[in-house]
Amino acid sequence: MKSSALRLTAGLFAASLCGAQGGASKPNVIVILADDLGYADVGFHDVVADGVCTPNLDRLAASGVVFRNAYAGSPVCSNSRLALSTGRYQHRWGAYYYGEGGMPSSESTIAEMMREAGYRTMKVGKTHMNNGPKENPMKHGFDHWLGFINHSWDLHLLSRKDVDAYNRKKAGSAKMARMAPIGPLTRDSNTKESYENTTTTEVFGRESVRFIKENCEQPFYLQLEFNAVHTPLTRPPNQSLAGKYGIPMRPFDRDAAEWAYPHWDPVMQPDYNAWYYQATHLGILDPYGRKIYLAHLEQMDAMIGEVMTALEEQGVADNTIIFFSSDNGGSDQSYANNGPISAYKYCLMDGGIKVPMVMVWPKRFKPHTTLDAVVTHRDLFASLSEITGVAPKKPLDGKSLLPLIDGKVEALHDEPLFWDSGKQDNWVVRQGKWKLVYRKGTKNYKAYELDENGLVSQFRTVPVANGMQLYDLEADPGEMKNLNTEYPEKLALLKKQYESWRGQMMDPIKGKLAE
Template sequence: MAPAAPVPVPVPGPATPERPDILLIVSDDHGYADLSLRGSPDARTPHLDRLAASGTVFENGYVSAPICSPSRAGLIAGAHQQRWGAHWFDTSAFPPASRLVLPEILGAAGYRTGYFGKVHYGPEGPGDRACPDRHGFDRSLYGLAGQSFGRLHYLHHSSEAVAEYGEAAAVHGVQPLYEDGRETSCARHLTPELAQRAMDFMGAGADADDAGAGDAGAGEGAAGPRQPFFCMVAFNAVHNFAWQLPQDELEARSLPAHDDFDPEAARYLDWYDGAISPHLEHGRAYYLAQLEIMDREIGRMLDHLEATGRRESTLVVYLTDNGGSTCNYGSNLPLEGTKYSLFEGGIRVPYIVSWPGTVPAGRTAQGLVSSLDLLPTFAAAAGAPLPEGLVLDGRDLRPAWEDPGPEAGHPALFFDTGFQSAVRTPRWKLRRVDPDAPQRAHLLEVEHTDIGAGTTLVPIGESCDESAAADASARHPEVLAELTALHEAWRAEMAAG
């Protein structure tokens, strides 16, 4: 058994401007273009716009994988998931026990920690280390999407619902939820439920906490100062199957109900083909409905922070787990590609950071930043010591929000799913796809997703064109050689763990 990582010395203390509360919001498959602040003609996201106006939007914000499970594993660790062999769905896994993760580091520094939402790092089951209550979260409400094809149902979470759905329960994410590790049920639309649980956890505000009137999750007595919190909200919105909406939401949008899969009606893949783009009638409208509901709940959380006097001392980050899924009617324009691919549309995501008085407001930054940067950024903001010898691939975001120029972020970002790889620098993008990979054919057939083939080198800092026609390999062999060498060195480092 690998030795446990050294545990940081706890540094308890209240939230202050130097030691903020932290709210991390991670959505699911949110398209890069689907923000009204980007001029979308039909996506209405006033509260994400409001968050952006109070902070900095990173135009070149990336996640470490084009699919959810390895991307989420990298985020929670602040390190490339390839270090423990997590590349694609079939190899993804939560970081090993020898590596402390984000809530463990912040918890040891005196933060109370809460997780509310989707868990999907791999094929995790109840009681595994991947469960939030097993890796440093004090309070939690979650569903295990690794048990259900990466999905959580938006409406049905109980043992009774599982029995009613029968064999179809797994593919639709119909399952009980877990509250602090104990099985529970939920009969409410999951998006507002997760937001409400997060607000209950964040508490009633400094005055109420100091008077001993805080919520039960505050973890403080009447005489002591409130602890700062780290709250992670992992919405399953806007993942397919987005038609799973409450009746009042359907009626408000004049949308028809759409039945979940009936296992007696047809083969699952035949049914699934009619449940994604371009065959699902009203598909974009269902997707936008889930997006608008999530945006509304983000607004409620921001309102809660303001009403409780915490907003000025709270670092809020919003991003999604991978690029928008065009088969679920998300849009990544003008970026090429979608979830599953290493085109920009698969890995470049909405990425917003807001911390009043510290992060510049109303700014757009161009530096290359990553979801891996969140752990070192939060640890630095919290004054949380890092374990000796802990290898991180992320870096503190502060230089990138202080300087909005393209050179302020990472000099290079690396991506590798095993059958496709990419290197992104401020100016160039090198992408390789094995044309014979079985995953490529599967994605094309099942998800209607073309991830490309072969090698392309494009000046991505100048345009979003990643087509074969834009390939500059022949014109710039020196750049091709340089980025190839960078990727080979990185890959060797990952293999070493």
């Protein structure tokens, strides 16, 4: 009884500390990024795809501000994450597309700013910034981190035993799985941690909860970057969600003589790249592909719910800012749904760059707020700079969202905004309702068709046009009507603005940046 009473007293004391911190002037900050999330795959949007179940995200959105015209800095994750982390056009140091630019020593990050402001900082989840001397989270502002540095990771195979099983099957095969590595996650750059019978989504969510609950008298900055719902989505997260969605479990037996597809067997299929194309680039149609996506989405939502509950239990929810978004548009390769907007990840139609975005601060922001002004991920840095009072080390390309949220302005960006995928020969300039798109070559995507049971029955080809395209996004949010011949003066002006901006940016840099 005595020891129980002591534990209760200690718990109440800890809670009182957290409650006191919750009333302090400095808010806690949590940045949550989904990976390749479809625009119509959240329940709080005006258009929601069938089967989407995101009750915690919906509750989060209802408690704060939803941005209906939010944009990532790039149609691919690495460059988009650079833009969000620095508040600047990543093109300034040559980061246009995959494998370009990286995180240079000369750039400062949100995490560095937050640490300067007196925050304890942690990164949980995916880090993918195209190499560079500051790619490692311990080098760009985080006191601690748990996760991986790669564009992808197997969501399920997180143990050293999985690595050993592959190497027993065929020597060196674990290293061949470089596109979606298997095995332990990394903590603080020097420790490998194995996990059994779980997913990265659960590991990252629960690690975030643990961080929130420790030393809560000091304000914290947490960057939680899930790799859900990125490929490879080969099986459901757990038995419960498999049952709900009617998906076969497809278990991985380390000791089996053969590993059946969708698992990669290095003996039965020595060409790893061929397997990767089949499993993650729609080389083989998976009838359960959409259902698996929805199951992983629901698990991610549940983990976000656990984070929200932890804040409430610690008494700090009222003075915690939560920013939620996706790194880029939904991917056709993972069976995402972008609703009525055009195309998918990898291209600069809105399907590649328009993203869900929510910002919540119960102490300051009104609930049930919806804003239609155009905003970008780059605006987060400027917003937190205003909140903390720490000035950025370099001029930012983003702007603080606070005047927009407070109703002091109706539009945040009167100036043109730019996107450029470099040698992909695809660039965009956006000003107000007008969007000018240039794509040198054509591109096709595979859109899935569902049968009456929600199973993927076939693919259809979705072509993306080339040439110069001008769209009025207020009248035509789906980018269906090219107005390039009807408004030649507007086209010429936007093109001139792009050329001026491009002249200020560095040329694309391929490979790892020097120290």
